[in-house]
Amino acid sequence: MRALVVVAVLAGAARAEVVAIEGATVWTEPGKKLEGATVVMDGALITAVGVGVKVPAAARRVDARGKVVTAGFIDAMTTLGLVEIELEDSANDGTFGGGPGEEGIHAAYRVTDGYNVASVAIPVARTGGVTSVVAAPRGGLVSGSSAWVTLAEAATVADVLVRAPLAMHVTLGDSALPSARGSRGMAVERLRELLDDAAAFARRKGEYERNQTRRFAASRLDLAALAEVTAGRQPLVVWAQRASDIQAALALGRELGARVVIAGGTEAWRVAPELARAKVGVILDPMENLPWSFETLQVRDDAAARLAAAGVTVALSTLGDYANVRTLRQRAGVAVGGGMPWDAALAAVTSGPAALFGPGSGKVPPRGRLAAKAAADVVVWSGDPLSWPRAPSMSSSAGSSSVRTPGRPSSSSAIGASRPSPHLDFRLSRGARAPHFGVTTAPGASITCTAFFHLAGPSASSSSDM
């Protein structure tokens, strides 16, 4: 049974293939489920979703009976594409050092300038049903601007851009201390000054160019980048853990007219009603449940559940862990274990992050749900998207319940007895490409059941802001 083939229609493929996924249980959005439904995609866009929709004659038909279809998962904060190997400086472009006394202002930095579409970690992430991510810089007081990118096979970053610059990323609390003379209040003060100056800079650009302004707290490009935030064109993603830091971020947003998103958010549950009132969403990792520092003392297993229950938009994330983006679904499952309703957990890896970063506009199709004219970021799962297959019974004889994957000897003895071939094995988890045109097979790549991706191509996903 070839249940678990991962197929990605290449973004770079010249033709816009029409594909129909038929007979599946389709979650068009969290809470809305269709049985025996069909999803029709034409190139980068979904053209129809529903029961009994007409399938164009030319369509490649995929029998997905017994399978589950969702929108592609979105990791709302990662260094995927920026960091290849955390501990190799030459393969790590996602982190600013931030030693004591460092200014830590990198507002003009755009991750797109260093984003590596060829990162070997990208196909690995895809095996977890993740079809797009927010690639964000980190470190310093102001880390720079992020990009929302799909994980499609592509030649250049422009081919995978959903939107960039997407959001400005700043840091409060413990992580900001090196750039704040050791005081978290100082970090807030510096941010306030920077954003205030950015607004002034935007108002007085001409005078600035003629040297008729006072000295601003950052360089010209940094101020210009921050002005996007004060003008309300870009959200301000604030890394903040302690409730007091989160409240400080909310206050900054109110003072300066910035749309705030909280990341980290360990103690966000404590101020959940306030966050809900301010329509401020939270990006968090539901697995973190230890009081690692004095800014996370009030960590809870059910933080995500509480936030969602209070009406806060939640995005579950691996929070920068580029190598483990594929575990996003496990984290969503863990959030369910922590009391989050299943629908809410699905939302927190699909429609939630999409809502935080814009539901789509103009030429950018919406993501995070399945509907006509939405981006064709689609995942076909062999079962529950938030868990691996239900544990089978003892009878796990080869071939019965286990999953066969192409491209590898199906008889285990074929590799077990002979001298192991590291290279053959090595490719297993790396989503190695099969030679046929337009199709990526990822043998054994997914823990369970990822089956089918259709990633939006470049034609419709080009950035509107770049």
Place this chain on the structure above:
Amino acid sequence: MTMRPILLAVALTGCGGGARKGALPAPPAPDKAPEIDLDSEWVDPEAMAQHPRATRQGQKLPTRAVVIRHGTVLTAAGKRIDDGALLLEDGRISAVGAADLAAPEGALEIDARGRFVTPGIIDAHSHIGVYPAPATPATSDGNEATDPNTAGVAAEYAYTAQDPAIARALAGGVTAALILPGSANLIGGRGVTVEMRPGRRIDDVRFPGAPSVLKMACGENPKRVYGKKSGPQTRMGEYAAFRAAFQAAADYALKWKQYRVRRGEWERRRARAVALDAESDARARRTPGKRPLHVKPEAAPDPPARDARLESLAGVMAGTVLAQVHCYTVRDMAQMLAISDQFGFDVRAFHHAIEAYKIRDLLSARGVAIATWADWWGFKLEAFDGIMENAALMAEAGGRAAIHSDSSIGIQRLNQEAAKAMYAGRAAGIDVSEDAALRMITANPAWILGIDRDTGTLEAGKRADVVVWSAHPFSVYAHADLVLIAGRVEYQRERGIELSDFEVGNSAPRAVEVAK
């Protein structure tokens, strides 16, 4: 006195909202599980009257016989018993069988209908208690990074049995773990095997009878830490230093052996002298006026100086201390195996062992186990070739693979990690049975720790280290409902986790308090 009835609430979240809504196509088993009612005293009331921690100071508490019926019993010893039963007496498993298992009068009956019963999970690689939360310089006690060889230090010197992570790991079904020094040093020091429950001090929680282990590390970490200091700077330096250390220990062991020979000879001479003296004394008493003649006393030979570092290494060579070696790559594992051959010891397990699959035939043939992750990879160059099929391929080759955590977060979900390893193997066409996958977090780590005769499977005679799960433990939604260590209930989901003293005063943490 009567104890408050111990109730195991129905798993509120169990298989998640999907099941509640009837939404998921394949909801993981469990929610129909009825309430478990442990409606009478668990432990001898007199003993319970004392502080629960105080009762553990070395004295054996009387435990009541317990029988767990109607659960699906996964033994990790090749058997799955649907509707099975387990009888626990005096802290041990006395019988495993079908639901109608005979139990002694007065045994506490636990109805585990709809639930799953497994051995307690064992983590072969943890730094809980030596890198406790909060992680501050004040609590960072896991790496004595002052010398590449600190074989004389021991994790237990630093272990705090009040790390907030302990109760959370216990709530994840973990009943024992090997606590290791970190990997900054080539030879980091002794590890200690603990029962995974909060205590006052290491002595309260040390796993009885577990052998001592020595943590070693090769590859990138010692180079990174010492490259710009004393060295080693290169792998050449690392393995030369290992050889020098073991050679010194071999010399040390020889000195002690020679000393024991000399001491033995001296003792024999001394005994003869004492006999001769006694004889002479007796003669003198019989013969008035005769004075006894005594042998001139000879000083005992001086023993060589004791050296804790060399003791540890000599213990490894003598086989009394298990070698636990952190290595990622094939070249590093191969070097350590060559050293173990040269100095005549066994590597018990390679830890992390990201590239074990490339030499799984060699490792299996030598009986060297691995302890690795299900899916961590890529965080450093020596972890770049990590694949999810690693453990499965090792098992397929007949080797022993354990899934370890190396993380105070990961340790809480080793059941999920084993599931991932199993499904990754199956997806690649490797036949990994449910039992084999369960052994990766129970029997196999027990072997690595040298406590496999005592725990790690559900078999008669083993310690009663048992977990009752709300659903199949390989479901992401499963919770440990009940965790017993040596027959005693240490965690009950319904009651939540035991807060560490550090957390007292913080309103937040309750491991599982479900938001409704």
